[in-house]
Every structure is written in C-alpha cells, then in structure tokens.
Amino acid sequence: MSHPHAQRLADLRAELARRGLAGFVVPLTDEHGSEYVADYAQRLMWISGFKGSAGSAIILADKAAVFVDGRYVIQVRDQVDGALFERVHLDGSSAFDWLAPRLKAGDRIGYDPRLHTPGWVEEARQLLSRKRAELVALSDNPIDSVWSDQPAPPPYPLRPHETALAGESAAKKRARLAAVLAEKGADAAVLTALDSIAWLFNVRGNDVDHTPVALSYALLHQNGQADLYIDEGKLDDDVRVHLGNEVSIKPYDSFYGSLGELGAGGRAVLADPATANAAVFEALKAGGAEIIHAADPCALPKACKNAAEIGGSVAAHLRDGAAVTNFLHWLDEEAPKGGLTEIGCVEKLLSFRQTIEGFRDTSFDTISGAGPNGAICHYRVSPESSRPLKAGELYLVDSGGQYPDGTTDITRTVPIGTVGDEERDRFTRVLKGHIALACARFPKGTTGAQLDAIARKPLWDAGLDYDHGTGHGVGSYLAVHEGPQRISKAPNAIALQPGMILSNEPGYYKDGGYGIRIENLVHVVADENEAERPFLRFETLTLAPIDRRLVKIDLLDADERAWLDGYHARVHQALAPLVDAGTRPWLAAMTAPLGA
Structure with a gap:
C-alpha cells in the first residue's frame, strides 16, 4: 500500500523544503468549497490514499497525519498507511490540536488560500502566532507541482x-x-x-x-x-x-x-x-x-423549492422508487442462493436505475454494506473491501439518482435470511424514530436542531445513539447534500420553511457487527390542522418498501403501526403499475399491513 504514497510524500517534502516551508495543509475540497470534487482536485487522495468524502491532512518535514471524523475511522485505517501517516479521529478535537505541539518557533506552514475559508485562516494564524510560527498563503499549490500526471480540469459542456x-x-x-x-x-x-x-x-x-x-x-x-x-x-x-x-x-x-x-x-x-x-x-x-x-444570497431561495421543483421531485421519486423496488425484489430472490457481493449489488442497482427515463448519474457513491461493513456510516465499497452477503446478516444500501426533475437519496436495510432479535430490536427503534420525525408537527420558526432529538428518543430510551445528523437538505437536480438547513444535534439558526427538501435518516451502528439506517426524503409543507399559530409538517417523497420482516410489532404503538401500514399502502398503489411484472406479487407481500 505504501509504495506510491511514500514516493509522493518524499517528493512533496522536497518541494516544501525548496519553498522554505516546514509544512503544508491539505484539505479535501476544491476552489468552490465543493463536497464532491473533480479528479484534478483530489489532492488528499493522491498524497495519502484516503478515498472518503471528508477529511484533511497536514504534512510536516518528519511527520504527517490524516484527520477524519467518526464516519471514516475504519475507512482511513484501511486506506492510509500508518507508517506514513498518523490516522487521527477528530472526536471533538481539531487538526490544530495535533499540529500545535509539533510546531517550532520560526516554522512556516503553507496553505492554498483558494481551498480554505477565511475563518479557518484566522484560526490557524492565531494558533501559529502563539507558537511564534507563520502561516503562509501560497500563490500555487505545491502538490500540483509534484503531481506529474495530475488530470486537467474537466472539459464538459454547460x-x-x-x-x-x-x-x-x-x-x-x-x-x-x-x-x-x-x-x-x-x-x-x-x-x-x-x-x-x-x-x-x-x-x-x-x-x-x-x-x-x-x-x-x-x-x-x-x-x-x-x-x-x-x-x-x-x-x-x-x-x-x-x-x-x-x-x-x-x-x-x-x-x-x-x-x-x-x-x-x-x-x-x-x-x-x-x-x-x-x-x-x-x-x-x-x-x-x-x-x-x-x-x-442563493442559498435560502435555492433551498425553498417552488411548485415546479416539488412536482419534479415527486415524479423523480416515483420512477426512482420503482427501480429501487425492482432491485430489492431481485436482492430478496438472489441473496439466499449465495454468491452476491457488495460491489455486485452496487452494479445491479445501477443497472436498474439506468433503465429509468431521465437518469443522468447517481447522486453519490452508493453505500453498500454487508454485515460489519454496514456499520461504517459512509462506507465506499472497493474491489478490495467488497464482502459477500451472508445469511444471518443485515445488508444496508444507501443510494440515489440524479434526474432533470429531481435528486433522490434513499436507504434501506434488509435481512439476508433470518437475523437475530437484537438486530430486529434496533431496526424497530430506528423505525420508531423515523416515524416520529415523519409525523412531526412544528411551529413556523422551528430549526432542524430542535427536531433532531425526536428521531433519537427511541434509541436513547435503550441507551443507544448514532454519530451522524438525522437529516440534510437536498437540491433540485443539484447537490444531494444542500444547505443551509439540516436536522442534527449541531446548532443551526436556519428555520425550516415550506418547499425545503430534507432527508429523514436515523440509524444505529454496532462496530464490527452491523449497520441500520432507514432514509426517506421529505419536504416541508404548511400544516392545515387547527393551531394557534402557523404550523408546518413533513410530507414523504420517497417510495419503496421498508422491510417489515425486521419489525418487532410489539415495540410499535397503534399510531406507529398505522403510519407504516399507511405508508406501505401508498407505496403499493403508486409503484405496482410501474415495477416489473415479476416484482408485483413480492411488492404486495412487502407492503401488506403489519400482522397480515
């Protein structure tokens, strides 16, 4: 694993020495602050081997580290050579905490000002000044100087x-x-x-x-x-x-x-x-x-979708839901026979989406995690990491599509054969949280941070939690992760407003065991029920069965059972005319009322 990255690290250090720099900071972004970046801007992956979608590195003359949050601690361990880079989990800390004790007076640490926010620069400058070191803005990126086969910026048409x-x-x-x-x-x-x-x-x-x-x-x-x-x-x-x-x-x-x-x-x-x-x-x-x-000034208007954009999203979710349902039926038939792999399932799901009118691209790299790989929140399967789908395990698949009329993002967790009581208990608690958020009524002016605990409470009641946000904004044939709104523990001053599309995705992850997530997209609408002041609620956009075989019915109350039965009735009515003929009997069984 280390061979190309050891040489790249040596070349970069030589370049830094030539520029009189003691170190260099490598974020994972481009000049536009993008979450997903074109190949020419994949500098962190080139220097370290890390392929996650969030992280950074600091390269010093004799030490280097890659910094990730809790979503990527397993991935960074698998992809980054520990002999070359320290692999640091930012659990309430920052990369500066690692850098500070390693700084010497007079050190010059370089950064590319096109890849950092002014807030980051100010924080870094203050830290370095306390150590009598200097933060140096560079007119060009030193990685670009040593990356001999760096791809050109993409040439695609507007x-x-x-x-x-x-x-x-x-x-x-x-x-x-x-x-x-x-x-x-x-x-x-x-x-x-x-x-x-x-x-x-x-x-x-x-x-x-x-x-x-x-x-x-x-x-x-x-x-x-x-x-x-x-x-x-x-x-x-x-x-x-x-x-x-x-x-x-x-x-x-x-x-x-x-x-x-x-x-x-x-x-x-x-x-x-x-x-x-x-x-x-x-x-x-x-x-x-x-x-x-x-x-x-575009952020909030872009987030509040108009009637045409919501109508497009409804249509896109209908077509996308049919493709996902065809895939889930195929999976249910083929998985018990053995021979399926995580990467093979990614390819098969893509093949179903490619038959859909208007399909342009996936909206992110499909997360396809079997057994313990499902516990890696943002797992990205590779030929090296791909596991077989084994009987008695859970399989988590998180995927989405880009269509001219809308962007989709859906997660389903399914059993391969029969799974244990613990897995069904955790699945049902995640489902209870999902339903609670889907049914939430809230006064105008409410933020996502105020709603986040609603989805967590059934897990909290059992002493459990998850380490990611409960919901992110979604664009209209744009970014699958869109601000400024979100549903998470993190403070957020942006009130939810009609037209906003968000995900509803509580989960549970047992390290080394399994992962569970149930994700639908919802949009914010005015609540017509009687209230003393204006209230809002969510309408669910995503249409695909939630695996009822994993539900412990006795853990659901009457309202929760009614919600799931009502959702499944809607899924069946909408998708039965659109799915393959062979899928229809399976869809009918998977959307039957609980207990039927």
Whole structure:
C-alpha cells in the first residue's frame, strides 16, 4: 500500500523544503468549497490514499497525519498507511490540536488560500502566532507541482436547465436577488458555490461526479446583470442564447483579477465567509472593496423549492422508487442462493436505475454494506473491501439518482435470511424514530436542531445513539447534500420553511457487527390542522418498501403501526403499475399491513 504514497510524500517534502516551508495543509475540497470534487482536485487522495468524502491532512518535514471524523475511522485505517501517516479521529478535537505541539518557533506552514475559508485562516494564524510560527498563503499549490500526471480540469459542456423544471426564469431569479443586494447596500455579490451558480443561471454541467454543475464563478450586480467566469469551451450557441445578453461571459482564470478591480472606488461587495474561500476576501480587500459578510444570497431561495421543483421531485421519486423496488425484489430472490457481493449489488442497482427515463448519474457513491461493513456510516465499497452477503446478516444500501426533475437519496436495510432479535430490536427503534420525525408537527420558526432529538428518543430510551445528523437538505437536480438547513444535534439558526427538501435518516451502528439506517426524503409543507399559530409538517417523497420482516410489532404503538401500514399502502398503489411484472406479487407481500 505504501509504495506510491511514500514516493509522493518524499517528493512533496522536497518541494516544501525548496519553498522554505516546514509544512503544508491539505484539505479535501476544491476552489468552490465543493463536497464532491473533480479528479484534478483530489489532492488528499493522491498524497495519502484516503478515498472518503471528508477529511484533511497536514504534512510536516518528519511527520504527517490524516484527520477524519467518526464516519471514516475504519475507512482511513484501511486506506492510509500508518507508517506514513498518523490516522487521527477528530472526536471533538481539531487538526490544530495535533499540529500545535509539533510546531517550532520560526516554522512556516503553507496553505492554498483558494481551498480554505477565511475563518479557518484566522484560526490557524492565531494558533501559529502563539507558537511564534507563520502561516503562509501560497500563490500555487505545491502538490500540483509534484503531481506529474495530475488530470486537467474537466472539459464538459454547460447545458441549459429548462425553465419548466426550474419553475422560474434565470432573469427573474437575478432580479429577485438583486433586490436583496439593494436592501443590504451591496453593489455586487460574489458567488463561488457551484450549485448556487447552476441554480441562479438555470444551467447544469458535468464537471463533478454526482452533482450536475460546471466549474465557474459569478458576480451578481445590483442591477440584475451578472458576470459568469467559465471556460468558454464549455459554451455552445444554445447555452449562450439561454444565458442572454445581461450575462457577460469572462474567462474562468480572470476571476480573482476581477475581484481586485471590483473594489476600485470602494464599492460594497457581498461575500459569504462560510462558502467563499480566503483568496476571494484577500482579492477584494486588496482592491479596496467594502466587504459585506453575509450568507450566499442563493442559498435560502435555492433551498425553498417552488411548485415546479416539488412536482419534479415527486415524479423523480416515483420512477426512482420503482427501480429501487425492482432491485430489492431481485436482492430478496438472489441473496439466499449465495454468491452476491457488495460491489455486485452496487452494479445491479445501477443497472436498474439506468433503465429509468431521465437518469443522468447517481447522486453519490452508493453505500453498500454487508454485515460489519454496514456499520461504517459512509462506507465506499472497493474491489478490495467488497464482502459477500451472508445469511444471518443485515445488508444496508444507501443510494440515489440524479434526474432533470429531481435528486433522490434513499436507504434501506434488509435481512439476508433470518437475523437475530437484537438486530430486529434496533431496526424497530430506528423505525420508531423515523416515524416520529415523519409525523412531526412544528411551529413556523422551528430549526432542524430542535427536531433532531425526536428521531433519537427511541434509541436513547435503550441507551443507544448514532454519530451522524438525522437529516440534510437536498437540491433540485443539484447537490444531494444542500444547505443551509439540516436536522442534527449541531446548532443551526436556519428555520425550516415550506418547499425545503430534507432527508429523514436515523440509524444505529454496532462496530464490527452491523449497520441500520432507514432514509426517506421529505419536504416541508404548511400544516392545515387547527393551531394557534402557523404550523408546518413533513410530507414523504420517497417510495419503496421498508422491510417489515425486521419489525418487532410489539415495540410499535397503534399510531406507529398505522403510519407504516399507511405508508406501505401508498407505496403499493403508486409503484405496482410501474415495477416489473415479476416484482408485483413480492411488492404486495412487502407492503401488506403489519400482522397480515
């Protein structure tokens, strides 16, 4: 495992020494703060071998470490050579806690300002100054200097996204947000998040796996006009007509220079410190701009889906649910025979989705975990890690699709043969939490942080918990993980609003044993029931059977049983006409009322 990474580490250390640096910080992101990044930006994987979707590394002259959260502790152990990198679980700590005792006075630690937020830079600078060390912004990334076969940025074309699917023209969106800029006293706003740009201009791309976006930056001006910074090779006549004459096309590489010019005359420019990188703020500052620190103006409007987007999501979930149900039927027939593997199931599920009208891509790498691999929350199966599906074990599959009318994300946990009483108990407690959240009524102004405990209580009652959030926002043919809303223990000031799509995904994970997660997508709607003030509730979008063989009926109360029976009746009615003929009898049995 160590051979290529040992040489890469040696080459990078030589480059750092040549630059007079004692160390370098390697985050897992791109210039746009993306969760999923194109191959050219996979610097953490290239230097360390870690293939997870969140993490970082610090490289010093004689030591190095890779830092991950609880989702990746098993994965980092399997993928990163412990002789080259210390593998650090950030359990309430930060990478700075590892770095601090290893710093010496006079050390110069380099970072790429295009890959870090200004908040990170300030925290790092303060830490280093206490150790009389220096944080050094680099004009180019030293990994790029030693990565001889680094892929080029992707060349894929930009495509118009139909207004009928978007529900609002790009011109109307720009005018709506321009009014927001005027209210805030901003002459312009900097947009760096790829899904915000795709949403604002009603365009989609193919530059990032699983997320239909194009590498680009944008400036939105107070008059509703905009500048789009993008490789012009991505544009054909159709997309130029779609963008219209109020959008100026400029070279992608000219963006930071334009920020300096934008500040001339002390103009006020809005930029989001949570999403825009430190280089953006440095360029604005150097140009003399008055910087207004505020949230990305696209984030909240993008999260609150309009009627066309919700209608599209409903349609996408119908088609996707039929494909997933066909897969679950196939799995139920084939698994008892033996011979199935985690990676084979990923390929088979993909083949079912590929038959669906409009399927463009998976919305993330399918999580396919049998037995103990199911306990790895964000497990990514590889040929080396793939396990067979064995009788007596649980199998967890978390997957999604990208369609022009919507993005899906669904998790189902199924038994391979007969499983133990403990597994059924835990499954039922997860189900109880899922139902409690699905049925929640809450006053307008409620945040996801206030709802999170509802889904955990049945597990808490038994002294159990899980280490991930209960729900994340989901885009409309955009990012499967979308802010600003979420349902988690972590504080979040964003109130849930009608039109927001979120996941409902409590789980339970027994390290070395099994994993359980039940995930549907829901959207927020006004609650019509009588109340003293405006209330909201969730409507479930996802349609596929929840495995009733794992349910301990005596642990459910009457309302919970009624919810599951009602959900399954809806699943059967919606999907029976769409699934394969051979799947229909199985679907009928899997959606029969509990106890039937």
